[in-house]
Amino acid sequence: MNIRKYIVIFLIFQSCFLYCADLDKINNLFENANTLYNEGKYLEANYLYKDIASSNIISKDLYYNLASSYAAIGSNGYAVLYYEKALNISPFDKETKNMINSITGNNNYNSQMIITIYILLILFLISFTVFIVLLIKLRKSNKFLLILSIVFLIPTIIINNRINDDYVVTVEEANIYNGSSTKSDIVSIIHEGEKLRILEEYTNWYYVKGNFKGWINKSSAEKI
Numbered sequence: 001m002n003i004r005k006y007i008v009i010f011l012i013f014q015s016c017f018l019y020c021a022d023l024d025k026i027n028n029l030f031e032n033a034n035t036l037y038n039e040g041k042y043l044e045a046n047y048l049y050k051d052i053a054s055s056n057i058i059s060k061d062l063y064y065n066l067a068s069s070y071a072a073i074g075s076n077g078y079a080v081l082y083y084e085k086a087l088n089i090s091p092f093d094k095e096t097k098n099m100i101n102s103i104t105g106n107n108n109y110n111s112q113m114i115i116t117i118y119i120l121l122i123l124f125l126i127s128f129t130v131f132i133v134l135l136i137k138l139r140k141s142n143k144f145l146l147i148l149s150i151v152f153l154i155p156t157i158i159i160n161n162r163i164n165d166d167y168v169v170t171v172e173e174a175n176i177y178n179g180s181s182t183k184s185d186i187v188s189i190i191h192e193g194e195k196l197r198i199l200e201e202y203t204n205w206y207y208v209k210g211n212f213k214g215w216i217n218k219s220s221a222e223k224i
Contacts, residue, residue, distance in 0.1 A: 026052055026055065026057060029048050029051060029052050030048075030049075030052055030062065030065075032048055033045045033048035033049050033052070033065065033069075034065065036048065037065065037068070037069055037072075042069050042072035042073050043069075043073055045065075045069045046066070046069035046070060046072075046073060049062065049065055049066035049069055050066065053066055058089070059089075060086045060089040060090045060093070061086075063082045063083070063085040063086035063089070064082070064083065064086040064096060064099075066082045067079045067080070067081070067082035067083040067085075067086060067099070068099070070082065071099070071103065075192075076103050076192050076193045077168060077169055077170035077171060077172075077192030077193050078170055078222075079099075079103060079193070080100055080103055080104060080168050080192075080193040080195075081168040081170060081222055081224060083096050083099050083100045083103075084100065084166070084168060084195070084224045085224055087100070088224065091115055092115075103193050104193045104194065104195075117156055120152050120153075120155055120156040121152075121156050123152045124149055124152035124153045124156060127145050127148045127149045127152060128145075128149040130142075130145055131145035131146055131149060166195055166196070166197055166198075166223075166224045167195070167196045167197070167198055167206070167208070167221040167222060167223050167224065168193065168194070168195055168196070168221060168222060168224060169190055169191065169192050169193060169194045169195075169196065169216075169220055169221050170192060170220065170221060170222050171192055171219075171220045172191065172192050173189055173190070173191055173192075174189070174190050174191075174192075174216055174217070174220035174221070175188075175189055175216070175217075176188040176189070176190060176208070176212060176214035176215065176216055177214055177215045177216075178214055178215070179215060180202050180203065180205040180207075180215045181215075182217075184215070187212055187213075187214040188212050188214065190210065190216075194210060195210065195224075196208040196209065196210050196216070196221055197209045197210070199213070202215075204217060204218050204219075205217060205218060206218055206221065208221075
């Protein structure tokens with residue numbers, strides 16, 4: 001075995017070791033955060049949950065617990081934001097829906113869209129996998145399966161992009177203007193936790209749609 005192979009094996013081993021070490025650290029932080037939350041130390045728990053989330057960890061339990069810590073310290077906008085993130089991962093979760101409803105009184109969830117995405121994605125993976133298997137084994141392309149895969153993929157992308165346009169108001173109150181300037185007339189005032197769909201973006205402003213349409217400052221809302 002030459003030196004290059006030794007180097008490759010060493011790098012793979014080191015990467016696995018570091019990854020496992022990071023997982024252990026994250027699990028310990030998560031357990032510590034849960035302990036703090038159960039002890040009523042909500043602000044301290046919130047700091048730890050945010051620290052884990054900043055590591056780009058995607059977890060329904062993490063988002064749910066982070067949302068609960070925000071709710072406990074009275075930051076309802078961010079609570080709804082992370083409950084919505086948790087709901088995107090687990091659209092059937094009734095407890096998460098109930099928490100959102102308890103804060104906002106809103107039953108308008110994206111669950112049906114998320115479920116539709118999952119179904120379409122599974123159908124795409126099945127049809128495309130069969131297409132690849134047949135292509136490898138028979139060395140012939142099946143146009144029907146290829147077209148069917150594309151038919152499943154396109155609406156998946158469209159629906160996913162639509163969901164990704166959803167934002168939540170994270171400040172206590174936000175003004176909606178009829179133009180992208182604070183000098184414009186105020187159309188409405190909305191409160192933290194309300195969900196918006198972004199239709200357009202311009203410098204520091206979003207053109208949004210909710211029960212109204214208008215411009216909101218970017219600092220007032222965050223993406224789900």
